[in-house]
Amino acid sequence: MRDGMRRRDLDRGRRYMRRGVRRRIIAMLVCLVAMVAVMFSAASLFVWIRDRMAEAAAASGGDVVDGSGIVSVDAEGNVVDEDGNIVGVLSGSVGLSPEEVEAQVTDARQQAATEVLEGIRTRLNDGDSVLEALRPLYPNDMIVYSGGQYHIVPIDYSLKQHGFQDANLQILETGEYQYLQDGQVVSHKGIDVSEFQGDIDWSLVAQDGVEFAFIRAAYRGYGTGKLVEDANFDANVQGAQAAGIKVGAYIYSQAITEEEVVEEANLVLEKIAPYNMECPIVFDVEKVTGGEGRMNALSVEERTRLTQIFCQTIENAGHRPMLYYNTEMGIMMLELGALEGYDKWFAAYREDFYYPYAHKIWQYSQSGRVQGIQAEVDLNISFEPLW
Numbered sequence: 504m505r506d507g508m509r510r511r512d513l514d515r516g517r518r519y520m521r522r523g524v525r526r527r528i529i530a531m532l533v534c535l536v537a538m539v540a541v542m543f544s545a546a547s548l549f550v551w552i553r554d555r556m557a558e559a560a561a562a563s564g565g566d567v568v569d570g571s572g573i574v575s576v577d578a579e580g581n582v583v584d585e586d587g588n589i590v591g592v593l594s595g596s597v598g599l600s601p602e603e604v605e606a607q608v609t610d611a612r613q614q615a616a617t618e619v620l621e622g623i624r625t626r627l628n629d630g631d632s633v634l635e636a637l638r639p640l641y642p643n644d645m646i647v648y649s650g651g652q653y654h655i656v657p658i659d660y661s662l663k664q665h666g667f668q669d670a671n672l673q674i675l676e677t678g679e680y681q682y683l684q685d686g687q688v689v690s691h692k693g694i695d696v697s698e699f700q701g702d703i704d705w706s707l708v709a710q711d712g713v714e715f716a717f718i719r720a721a722y723r724g725y726g727t728g729k730l731v732e733d734a735n736f737d738a739n740v741q742g743a744q745a746a747g748i749k750v751g752a753y754i755y756s757q758a759i760t761e762e763e764v765v766e767e768a769n770l771v772l773e774k775i776a777p778y779n780m781e782c783p784i785v786f787d788v789e790k791v792t793g794g795e796g797r798m799n800a801l802s803v804e805e806r807t808r809l810t811q812i813f814c815q816t817i818e819n820a821g822h823r824p825m826l827y828y829n830t831e832m833g834i835m836m837l838e839l840g841a842l843e844g845y846d847k848w849f850a851a852y853r854e855d856f857y858y859p860y861a862h863k864i865w866q867y868s869q870s871g872r873v874q875g876i877q878a879e880v881d882l883n884i885s886f887e888p889l890w
Contacts, residue, residue: 638857645859649835656834663843663861667886674854680867680884691715693864693883694871695753697722698735700878705742707875715749715782715889720774722755723767725796730766732774740778749890751782753827755789756813757798764809768816775822781890783825783846786813790832807838814845827866830858848883863887 623636633653634646645656673681673688682690692712696703697719708716718740719733736752743750754771758764771784788810790799798806814824826837827848833839839860847862852869864885871882 645830645834645857647831647834649831654835658859659840662839664859665856665861665886667856669855672855678868678871679882680865682884682886690884690886691888693717693885694873694876695719695866695881695883696735696739696876698733700735700876700880702735703739703742704875705739705746705748708743708873709746709748711874713748713873715751715883715885716743717751717753717782717785717883718743720752720754720771721767723757723763725757725791725794725798728757728759728763728797730763730770732770736774740775744778749781750778751780751785751825751889753785753787755787756809757791757796758809758813759797759801759805761809761812764813765816768813772817772820772822780822783823783889784817785825785827785848786810786817787827788832788837789828790836803836803838806836807841810837810842814842825863833858833860863889 622639634648637646637653641655643658645658647654647656667682671683673683675681679692680690681688691714693715694708694713695717716739718736720736721730721732723730740750740752752771752775754767756764756767758767775784788798788806790796801809810826814826817824823846825846825848826842827850828837829850833847833849847860848864848866849858849860849862850866851858852867864883866881866883868882870879873880873882
């Protein structure tokens, strides 16, 4: 979602990021690499010990130990469990001195660390980001950059998962995304606009295959807190619906109190009252980047409570509420468990389904091009009809 105020935020944020983030990323990467090396050398050592034990047991006709109780190797090469009981020996260690056994263990650790570091080096040299380089090491976690550092957050499998497959994602030469099932396109093309896009020729937009559009109704200033109506809301709704495009509305929120969020919801309800809105009414909850957004300082609990109040107010008025957020907001700044009952619109500008949780819309670009719109525009796909 984009408007003039947010474009200034983004430009300011980009300049800020260019000046400082590279140094922080390099420093954090060094720390992360060291941590990962230690962790995976230990894990690889465990696997190495287990495999050697299996070989020894098979050779001697003994039972193969699965490794569930192995915690250490003593000076004689015996593998012992947490109670100190000998459960096996290292393959080839019988008759070796303690120094030779220790040398085997040290070699295994060094080999494991080298493999992990080389994997990270290869990914970075291939142009992967720090996030992409670390992702394979944490298959059951989300890695999120927030507050100047990387956070490794376990995936909450109690939440609804989306189930989308990367193999079903089709990216056209134009940069447009489509989602396929059994070789057929099942996704729907959409955009979201504000007065920032200027005057729009909605008939050309429809000819470009756009099926749905979310129109900004209003925004609240991230510094002043002033609630401002979008100057082009009525023209955009009327033009889109006349062209046969399904329409929903959104508000960019910076509410920090219950009174403010109710004010936002009531303003949206007033703006959409003359129209039949086929698509949901969206609460755009975002962190301001590169600035002191008034909503940034809210706790997770406060932000979640305000989001609930907005959605309940919209729902009580007979409309379908929806939440819009990105990875940082969804993982670090909202309690999704308390918001499971509401549809989600997720924003991430990447080429795979890294984010695991259920969502009905994916905003995959903030710099798209569509016929009938002179400025860049956000591009979306929905995975099912919204109307």
